[in-house]
Amino acid sequence: MEDEVRVSIDSDADLVAARSEGRAMAERLGFPRPDPTLIATAISEIARNIVVHVGRGEIVLRPYQEADRYGLVVIAKDDGPGIRDIEAALRDEYSGRGGLGLGLAGARRLMDDFDVVSDPDTGTTVTMKKWRYRDELARLREERRRRA
Amino acid sequence: MSVAILRQGDYLIASIQSDLSDSEVIELRHELAELVGSYRARGIVIDVSALDVIDSFVARSLRAIVLTARLRGADTVIVGIQPDVAIAMVQFHLNLEPLRVALDLDAAIALLDRLTRRDAWDGG
Amino acid sequence: MNEHRPATPTRPRHASDPEAKEEWMDQEPNRPAPDEERDQRTDDQPAERSDDASSLLQELVAYLRDHRTDLREEWARRISEAEFLGVMSDEEIFSEATEVYDNYVDALETGSIETLRTYARELSERIIPRGVETHEVLGIVLLLRDVLARSLFAKYQNDLELLNRILDAYEPAANRIAVTVGVSFVEERERVIHDQQEAMRELSTPVLQLRDRLLILPIIGMLDSSRARQLTEQLLAAIRDNRATVVVIDITGVATIDRTVANHLVQTVEASRLMGASTILTGLSSEIAQTLVDLGVDLGMMKTVGDLQGGLEEAERLAGYRGADARDSTGDVET
Numbered sequence: 363m364e365d366e367v368r369v370s371i372d373s374d375a376d377l378v379a380a381r382s383e384g385r386a387m388a389e390r391l392g393f394p395r396p397d398p399t400l401i402a403t404a405i406s407e408i409a410r411n412i413v414v415h416v417g418r419g420e421i422v423l424r425p426y427q428e429a430d431r432y433g434l435v436v437i438a439k440d441d442g443p444g445i446r447d448i449e450a451a452l453r454d455e456y457s458g459r460g461g462l463g464l465g466l467a468g469a470r471r472l473m474d475d476f477d478v479v480s481d482p483d484t485g486t487t488v489t490m491k492k493w494r495y496r497d498e499l500a501r502l503r504e505e506r507r508r509r510a
Numbered sequence: 511m512s513v514a515i516l517r518q519g520d521y522l523i524a525s526i527q528s529d530l531s532d533s534e535v536i537e538l539r540h541e542l543a544e545l546v547g548s549y550r551a552r553g554i555v556i557d558v559s560a561l562d563v564i565d566s567f568v569a570r571s572l573r574a575i576v577l578t579a580r581l582r583g584a585d586t587v588i589v590g591i592q593p594d595v596a597i598a599m600v601q602f603h604l605n606l607e608p609l610r611v612a613l614d615l616d617a618a619i620a621l622l623d624r625l626t627r628r629d630a631w632d633g634g
Numbered sequence: 635m636n637e638h639r640p641a642t643p644t645r646p647r648h649a650s651d652p653e654a655k656e657e658w659m660d661q662e663p664n665r666p667a668p669d670e671e672r673d674q675r676t677d678d679q680p681a682e683r684s685d686d687a688s689s690l691l692q693e694l695v696a697y698l699r700d701h702r703t704d705l706r707e708e709w710a711r712r713i714s715e716a717e718f719l720g721v722m723s724d725e726e727i728f729s730e731a732t733e734v735y736d737n738y739v740d741a742l743e744t745g746s747i748e749t750l751r752t753y754a755r756e757l758s759e760r761i762i763p764r765g766v767e768t769h770e771v772l773g774i775v776l777l778l779r780d781v782l783a784r785s786l787f788a789k790y791q792n793d794l795e796l797l798n799r800i801l802d803a804y805e806p807a808a809n810r811i812a813v814t815v816g817v818s819f820v821e822e823r824e825r826v827i828h829d830q831q832e833a834m835r836e837l838s839t840p841v842l843q844l845r846d847r848l849l850i851l852p853i854i855g856m857l858d859s860s861r862a863r864q865l866t867e868q869l870l871a872a873i874r875d876n877r878a879t880v881v882v883i884d885i886t887g888v889a890t891i892d893r894t895v896a897n898h899l900v901q902t903v904e905a906s907r908l909m910g911a912s913t914i915l916t917g918l919s920s921e922i923a924q925t926l927v928d929l930g931v932d933l934g935m936m937k938t939v940g941d942l943q944g945g946l947e948e949a950e951r952l953a954g955y956r957g958a959d960a961r962d963s964t965g966d967v968e969t
Contacts (some may be wrong), residue, residue: 593870
C-alpha cells in the first residue's frame with residue numbers, strides 16, 4: 363500500500379525533488395503518459411509559488427486507490443500572507459510578457475480537480491488531484507456491480 | 511555541470527543534461543549572454559531533450575535567452591522538446607512565441623544556416 | 635485538454651426496473667385451503683395486495699413445478715418453431731431451457747432475481763461466442779412468458795376474476811425476469827465488443843511514414859477523447875522517431891467531431907509544432923468544417939486542405955520533395 367510523500371520546500375533546489383517525486387509516484391500508480399509529466403509540471407508551478415512568494419512550505423503527495431479508479435492528490439501548503447485575489451490568480455495570469463507568473467491557471471488546466479484556500483492568517487493551501495479509471499472494463503464492471 | 515556548452519563554428523550548442531533548478535536556469539541565461547558576445551556567435555542551439563518538465567519559468571527564461579541573443583546578433587533554435595512535454599506545454603497554454611524550434615540538432619543547424627545565410631543575403 | 639470523465643450514466647427507472655428494490659412479498663404466505671380462500675375472496679373487497687399476490691404466486695409456482703415437463707417441452711418446441719438458437723443443438727437447447735425454466739420459477743417463488751441474474755450472465759458468456767444474437771435471447775424469454783401465460787389462461791379460464799388476480803401477481807414478476815435476462819445479455823455483449831475494440835486499438839499502428847520526414851495519420855471512424863489522446867501520443871512519438879518535419883492528418887474517414895475532440899486536434903497540431911513539425915489537416919467534410927467554425931475553434935496557423943491528394947502534394951512541397959525554393963523548404967518552423 364502506497365504511502366504519502368512529503369517534500370519540504372525551502373529553495374528552488376527543492377522544486378527538482380518535488381517534480382521528481384511527483385513523477386515517480388504517478389508512474390508507480392500506473393498513470394499512462396502524458397499524465398506523469400502533466401502532474402510534475404503542475405507541481406513545479408505550485409511549488410515555485412511557495413518559494414517565490416513565501417519562502418517556505420510543503421508539498422504532500424497522497425495516492426488513493428479505489429476499486430474502479432486510482433489517483434494522486436497534491437497538497438501545497440504554506441504559511442504566507444495569502445493570495446489577495448484568488449479569482450484573479452486563477453485567471454490567466456501568465457501572459458507571456460512577464461505577468462505575475464503565478465501559474466495557478468495553467469496548473470489547473472493540467473489537473474482534474476483544483477482547489478485554493480487562502481487567507482492572511484492561515485496561509486495558502488492548494489489541493490489538486492488527477493485520477494483515472496483503472497480501465498474501461500473496470501468502469502463498466504463497477505457500474506454493473508453498483509446496479510446489482 | 512548540468513549544461514554543456516560547445517562551440518561549433520559560429521554557433522553555440524547548449525546541451526542541458528538533466529532537470530535544472532531555477533538558479534541553474536538563471537546561470538545558463540547569463541552564461542549564454544556572455545558567450546554570444548565573447549565568441550560573436552551568430553546562432554545558438556539549446557537542446558532541451560533531457561528536460562522532462564518545461565514549466566512557465568523555464569519557458570520565460572528560454573524566451574529571455576532568445577531576445578537577449580537577438581539583441582547581440584544571434585538567432586536561437588530550441589530543439590528536443592519531448593512529446594509529453596509538448597503536450598503539457600500546449601495544455602498549459604504556454605506560449606513560446608517568438609521561439610524557433612526544430613526536432614534535433616541537425617535540423618537546428620540547417621535552420622540556423624538558412625537564417626544566417628538569409629541575413630547575409632539581405633545584407634542585415 | 636481537461637476531458638470530463640462521463641458521469642456514471644443512470645438509466646431511467648421504470649416499473650420493472652431490476653434495480654428498484656421491490657418487495658414482492660411483504661408477509662409470510664398465509665395459506666388456507668385453496669377453494670375456501672377463493673370463495674372468501676370473491677365476496678370480500680380485494681385483499682391487501684401483497685397478501686393476495688403472495689399466496690397466488692405460491693399457487694402459481696406450485697403449478698409451474700407440477701407441470702414442469704410439459705411446459706418446458708412446449709417452450710422448447712416454440713423455440714425451434716421460431717428458429718431461435720439455430721447455433722445450438724437440440725440437447726443444448728433443452729438443457730439450457732431447463733436451467734432457465736427452473737431459475738425462472740425460483741425467481742417467481744423467492745422474489746429474488748440474484749440467482750437468475752448470475753445465471754443469465756453466465757449463460758450469456760457461454761452463448762455470445764457461439765453467435766447467439768440479442769433478438770434470440772429476448773425472443774426465447776418472451777416465448778416462455780407466453781407459454782406460461784397461456785397455460786394459466788387454460789387453467790383459470792372458468793374464473794376470470796381469479797385469472798385476473800393471478801395475472802396481476804404474475805405480470806410484474808414475469809416482466810422483471812424478462813428484463814433481467816435481456817439486460818444481462820446485452821451488458822455482456824457490450825463488454826465483449828468493448829474488449830475487442832480495445833484489443834484492436836492496441837494493435838493498430840496508425841501513423842505511416844510516407845516519405846522520409848513525412849508522416850501521415852489517417853483517422854477513421856469514431857473519434858472520442860480517449861482515442862484522440864492515444865493517437866496524439868503515437869503521432870508525437872512517430873515525429874520524434876522518424877525525424878518528421880511534416881505531418882498530414884487526414885480526417886476523411888471521420889464523420890463528426892465535437893468540441894472536445896476538435897480542441898484535442900488543435901492541441902495535437904500545436905504540440906507537433908513544438909517538436910518541429912508542421913501539420914496539414916486534410917479531408918475536412920463541409921460538416922466538420924462548419925462545426926469547427928461554429929465551435930469557434932482556433933485553427934489559426936493550421937493549414938487545411940480539402941482533399942487528401944491536395945494535402946499530400948502540399949506536404950511534399952513543404953518537406954522539400956517538390957520543386958520548391960530551398961529557402962521555403964522545411965525545418966523553418968516558428969511557434
